[in-house]
Amino acid sequence: MEGGIIQYLTSLNKENLNEIYSQPFTCKTILKILSPLSKQYVLQLLCFPQNEPVDLQSTFLSFIKPEMKENHQISLNKLVELNIFIQCYSKTSKNCYSLNPHFYQQLSQLIINYEEFVEEKEYENQNEIIEEVTEKQIKSKSKKQWEAILSYLIDHVEEEENKVESKSQKKGEETKTRKTRKKRKKEEENPKVKTEPKKNRRRRHEIKLSQGFISLLEKTGFLSKKIIKKKTRHKTTQEGFRFLFEDQHTQMWRILLFYIDNCEERGMVKSEVISFLLRLSFMKFGRKYNSETLSLTQQTFLLDLDEIGLVYLTKNSQIYYPSHITSVLSNTAPKYSGNGHLIIETNFRIYAKSPNQIQLQLFTWFVHSQHALPNLASGVLTKRSIRSVLIKGLTGELLLKYIEHNTHPEMLCKFPVIPPTVTEQILLWEKERNRLSFKPCRKYFEFPSHDEYFVVKKFAEDSNFLIWSSDHDKIIITLESAHKQIEKFISSLSEKRK
Numbered sequence: 001m002e003g004g005i006i007q008y009l010t011s012l013n014k015e016n017l018n019e020i021y022s023q024p025f026t027c028k029t030i031l032k033i034l035s036p037l038s039k040q041y042v043l044q045l046l047c048f049p050q051n052e053p054v055d056l057q058s059t060f061l062s063f064i065k066p067e068m069k070e071n072h073q074i075s076l077n078k079l080v081e082l083n084i085f086i087q088c089y090s091k092t093s094k095n096c097y098s099l100n101p102h103f104y105q106q107l108s109q110l111i112i113n114y115e116e117f118v119e120e121k122e123y124e125n126q127n128e129i130i131e132e133v134t135e136k137q138i139k140s141k142s143k144k145q146w147e148a149i150l151s152y153l154i155d156h157v158e159e160e161e162n163k164v165e166s167k168s169q170k171k172g173e174e175t176k177t178r179k180t181r182k183k184r185k186k187e188e189e190n191p192k193v194k195t196e197p198k199k200n201r202r203r204r205h206e207i208k209l210s211q212g213f214i215s216l217l218e219k220t221g222f223l224s225k226k227i228i229k230k231k232t233r234h235k236t237t238q239e240g241f242r243f244l245f246e247d248q249h250t251q252m253w254r255i256l257l258f259y260i261d262n263c264e265e266r267g268m269v270k271s272e273v274i275s276f277l278l279r280l281s282f283m284k285f286g287r288k289y290n291s292e293t294l295s296l297t298q299q300t301f302l303l304d305l306d307e308i309g310l311v312y313l314t315k316n317s318q319i320y321y322p323s324h325i326t327s328v329l330s331n332t333a334p335k336y337s338g339n340g341h342l343i344i345e346t347n348f349r350i351y352a353k354s355p356n357q358i359q360l361q362l363f364t365w366f367v368h369s370q371h372a373l374p375n376l377a378s379g380v381l382t383k384r385s386i387r388s389v390l391i392k393g394l395t396g397e398l399l400l401k402y403i404e405h406n407t408h409p410e411m412l413c414k415f416p417v418i419p420p421t422v423t424e425q426i427l428l429w430e431k432e433r434n435r436l437s438f439k440p441c442r443k444y445f446e447f448p449s450h451d452e453y454f455v456v457k458k459f460a461e462d463s464n465f466l467i468w469s470s471d472h473d474k475i476i477i478t479l480e481s482a483h484k485q486i487e488k489f490i491s492s493l494s495e496k497r498k
Helices: 002-010 014-020 024-033 036-046 066-081 101-112 135-155 167-189 211-220 238-244 248-266 270-280 296-308 324-330 357-366 383-391 396-405 409-413 420-434 450-462 480-497
Strands: 085-088 096-099 223-228 231-236 311-313 319-322 342-344 349-353 368-373 376-380 441-444 466-470 475-479
Touching (some): 002 024, 002 066, 014 270, 024 101, 024 270, 036 096, 096 101, 135 211, 135 238, 135 311, 135 324, 135 357, 211 223, 211 248, 211 296, 248 296, 248 324, 270 296, 270 324, 296 311, 342 409, 349 357, 396 420, 450 475, 450 480
Antiparallel strands (some): 223 231, 311 319, 349 376, 441 475, 466 475
8 A cells, every 4th residue: 555654754853764764674675566667766775875965857757758758757756755865065066866874774684684684583483481372363353353353433423314204104114103002011911021123233252342442443433422411422423424335445445543643642753653554564474472571662562552453462461463464554555365255246136155144244235135145145236235335435436346346256257347337337326415405494485575575685694604595485594503683683683562
């Protein structure tokens, strides 16, 4: 995710960047996720003596084609923003740069002593009995930890209720209320009988999120909090709903970058957190590493990474194992896993073949479900089903990306993967909905005279409360939030009239 960690690093000051560049593994990671042209520039400057100004005009531009000069400037600007290239001046040219001394030293050591820095050393202690953990256990735990985060957001998504109801729906509700009354009478007669409403039953998870991580989700804007009758109630926001439909690569980096941005509030050192995170990407899955060699900031960070599922921490917290999800950290872009579960047809029929309950839950939100079998669900994409997810905050483009990223391997032989008719129709439904905007408002009518109507109208116009008016019918429609002020103004007019 070059637009994630690289863009974040450009926002840091030079002191923080120099601290990050003091570790060989962080320099190695940053070099890996740079663009190919930027990599070439860094490695070429590495061949020059340290702190020696290099004229880019004579060194690089003579080898670049005229049509690629724009890419050259973009790469150069990015390296300057990252403080990897430092601009300097010489007697011969003003367009000179040198490599950051910290970055230069660490990369030089990495190349000279490659065997020492090629990967993190595994923890070895023959005299100590260590809890042996298999790769299967690490995968299972990290998957459960990550799915617990997604499940918590899914459980707190509130279904939008349509205000406009048909007569048949109202009749159905009346019959339901009659049935509930009968049930209540039976319960009163027989107090042993206890029933629990289905709507209040939430899925039970093996792993519960800590209060600290729930507060992190609140700060990211994925959850909103309300206190009702001295009880805290959470609700997944539109931003949180969009987060559920993003790929795991984007999801992981969004949480991590927000964590890094706010870690100083908890007394942690930001540069140490970033260094350890980048260092983690070069640790091998399933190998054990010693946490006692880490700083206090990094040990605290390790506990939070265990909750996300990036590492497996033993009971005594002395040994940790990187999980298979750490490969997300070193990837520059989301990769197709090859385990897609969606099959879509030109007639808008769509199938989901997956044992994962989270994937099936997301499927039921944007599809009009018709059949539900164990590990298999089918349905149709309809205007109503697409509109329901658009109301919750999802965009048509993000939905299409989700479907494309999760398509079954058999669908990849087709191009485009999603039929054009389906793509165009989803985007049309989104445009149709975006044409109208809804605002809560108030309607004022039956004014005693035209004079009073125009006075109230002028007051609403001057205060930017007016939405619509009809001089013929003496009707004024204003914002709902302005009701108290307009009501007070009308009452003052009536008092003057008396």
